[in-house]
Amino acid sequence: METVKKYSARLFTLEVLGIVLGLLFLIPFYFVVANSLKTFPELAANTAKLPKELYFGNYTKVWTIMKFPSAFLNSLIITVLSNVGLVVISSMAAYRMVRNSSKFNNLVFIAFVAAMVIPFQSIMIPLVKVASEVGLMDSKLGLVICYFGFGVSLNVFLYHGYIKSIPLEIEESATVDGSSPYGVFWRIVFPLLKPMSTTIVILNSLWIWNDYLLPSLVLNSPELRTIPLATFSFFGQYTKQWDLALAGLTLGVLPIVIFFLAMQKHIVEGITAGSVKG
Incomplete structure (x- = not known):
């Protein structure tokens, strides 16, 4: 009754x-x-109506035209490598700034935060020039390194706030037991960062998987195309193959939607979970 x-x-x-x-x-x-x-x-007759009968011919054509397995593999490799590097670099950098507080580290953290407000469009031309001079153009590894530079600011900011909630006494106990600074981080601190790391991986994956502008600037070879680049091939100067483009878009979005639905509960854990239980 009360309910x-x-x-x-x-x-x-x-x-x-x-x-x-x-x-x-x-x-x-x-x-x-x-x-x-x-x-x-x-x-073309009516975009709002349901299809009279399901026509899967668009998907079979798109699978071949886009070379979807190759584009999928390229997107997967770039997304995974970028996430691994961003998590490792950002977590270690944030840990150093929090546990070794100094004027220099504070200035570095302020620089990371300030970099978050710089729009990509304002630096994309200098980026292409620098990337071409150091040999990062037309390379999956070069694109991954570029993602390191653009993603590390937000990730450091998120890790910085989360690491502050981890009690310092846990690390001091490990140090007394003879653990090295690297041992303290990888064995004690990094496992406690799992909720935030999962949240960061989800956010980075949504961004990197769907990104078009940066891959279009760095990657030139057709065999290196990611899914967004391969989908854009259906839009020419005089023709727009909407039936094929929408099928390609569905195939490209489906993996990341499945990933997000499977991992969305960890976003809540990253926000609500405490660093220490007990």
């Missing part, structure tokens, strides 16, 4: 509003998936 009283008209209204907002956010997905299952004449 029934708690379910008020206000709560019901909020639930309905939440469902309506959720459906609004799903409308773009409906248009992409529904129109990817239509022939081009049917798509």
Whole structure:
């Protein structure tokens, strides 16, 4: 009886509003998936209607034209390597700044935070010039290194705040037991960063997997194309193959959507979980 009283008209209204907002956010997905299952004449006639019959020919064509397995593998390699490097570099840098507080480290942290507000468009031309001079152009490794530079600022900022919540006494106990500074970090501190590391990996994966501008500047060879670059090949100067482009977009978005749905609970853990239990 008490539970029934708690379910008020206000709560019901909020639930309905939440469902309506959720459906609004799903409308773009409906248009992409529904129109990817239509022939081009049917798509051009009416984009809002459901397909009369499911047409999977677009997907078979896209699989071949995009060379989807190759593009998928390129995107996967770049995303994984970028995440590994960003997590290692950012966590170690943030730990050093927090545990060895000094004017220099504070200035470095301020520089990282300030770099977050610099728009990419303002530095993309100097980036291409520097990348070409040091041999990073047209290389997956070069693109990964570029992602290190652009992603480390936000990651250091997030790790910096999280490491402050870790009790220093745990590290002091490990030091007394004879652990080296690297041992303290990798055996004690880094495992405690798992909730934040998972959150950072999810955010970086969404960004890197869907990024078009930076790969378009660094990668030139067709065999190095990521999924966004391969999808853009359906848009020419005079023709736009919307039926194929939407099928390619669906194939490209599906892996990252599955990854996000599987890992979304860890975002909540990264926000709410404490660094020490007990």
